[in-house]
Amino acid sequence: MEFEAIIGVEVHAQILTKSKMFCRCSADVAHAAPNTHTCPICLGMPGTLPVINQAAVEATVLTGMALNCTIPSFSKFDRKNYHYPDLPKGYQVSQYDYPLTKDGYLDVQVNGETRRLRIRRVHLEEDTARLVHEGDTSLIDFNRSSLPLMEIVSEADMRSAEDTYAYLVKLRQILRYLGVSTGNMEEGAMRCEANISVRPVGMEEYGTKVEVKNLNSFRSVRLAIAYEIERQIGVLEEGGEIQQVTMGWDEAGLRTVFQRSKEFAEDYRYFPEPDLPPLEIDQALRESIAARLPELPDAKRERCVMVYGIRSEDARLLCEDRATAGFFERAVEAASERVSAQTVANWIVGEVFRLLGESGQGIDQIKMQPEDLAALLDMLAGGTINATVAKEVLEEMFTSGQAPDVIVERRGLRQINDQEALSAAVRTALDDNPGPVAQYLAGKEQVLGFLIGQVMRATRGQANVQIVTELLRAELEKRR
């Protein structure tokens, strides 16, 4: 029997704000010592009054807009009641029936096909404290308590691990483009839970769904979902039944493991948060947020192909993140007429990416300015330097941030275009290598490359390769 999988995901993303969701404690808690970022509000003391952080609301609405959601004019916060030590108030402030944004979608590419995956809602809530389990005791750090958290809930439109992976990668890319979250899964800034069920192809009703937690990387999302689908199909094929349970991903064992049963339906007794007046997202606020919506990756990629005429694969690589796309565009804008956008793209995707990979830096961290890359490529196009030297200069620009003309002058790297000087170097190379010369004259023309290399070495890589090649051919003919 053929089975199909039905998958929906809930993503929690920490919102990049300066202060927490409902108090003015600093939200910069990533490397902070325990319980150094707390106050009576985020410790959940009775009698405190939370106040909504406007930046968190705006970041959520902005995200909703980027995900093609509608923004209802009315929204409110609710209390989600449950007992757990990471939540001393006994409830989490979240949003129940009036989320800030809803009914969106994300188009993703899966195996060359565009899939539209619907998004049910994006709402705003507070994070809980961090628990550290230590032997026979548990420790609590309230630094994370009440950090602003966005919950992005998809519809159950995904049918495979690949769908889900593509969705999450695209979602993270958009969060980063918007600057609303780092989207870093390994650091817990983006967390994912998947609801997975399988059913025989053609069946209308859904199978029993299983929730999979502890997906701490994109890799584990893909592996866990693929594993869980196979597990459920296996159970059904053996005539078994799927239990409604929560499973966890076992990173070491590469399998999903039983965490707890869901025999008791969750009973959160949501009710309106009386301490927080509702929100009205009126036309003016909506427009001011919409004005901050940057060009998103799909649109940017299409524009790069249309406007600059670069290859779509290069456009995809360059638009992967906003900083790289910005670097490319600034370089193209600064480039002279004799430097094509495709040349700029080639150098960024090739040499600059290689240097970034080796240094482990992001493109927004390097000293080299895009305008200087444009200047370097102009020197190359104009024949002031050759390609080998350009790569060498680029490396120095990358580490020192110096302008290319300064480096070329200081190191005397100008290309030698002087026929006479090069003729001398060519003759010397031929005199010093009688063997290869004889081979060439005997018809083995491949040795020309070796002879070019000899001249280039003698001129410290600065010779104009084209002129050297012509001179070599002519001089060799003379010796026939």
Added chain:
Amino acid sequence: MKLDREQVLHIAELAKLSLTEEETELFSEQLSEVLAYFEQLQELDTDDIPPTAQAIYQRNVMRPDTTAPCLTPDEALANAPQRKGDYFQVKPILD
């Protein structure tokens, strides 16, 4: 509507209360009485009235995203029944 024993015990469970047999019986009656009062409200026709989340009309009470000094760990932990280093310490949580 009379709340049965099961329902009272469920509510007690959610509220983390352990009730004696007598209390269960007593609260079953008292809670039912409270519910009966609210049932009177159900008689009103509210079909055309939007739900009200708050009794006072206030909207968009927000603050700018600025920070203020926090408590020191000692201040934060002053009421903790148990601490370990600068952490609050609680009984082990398995899940």
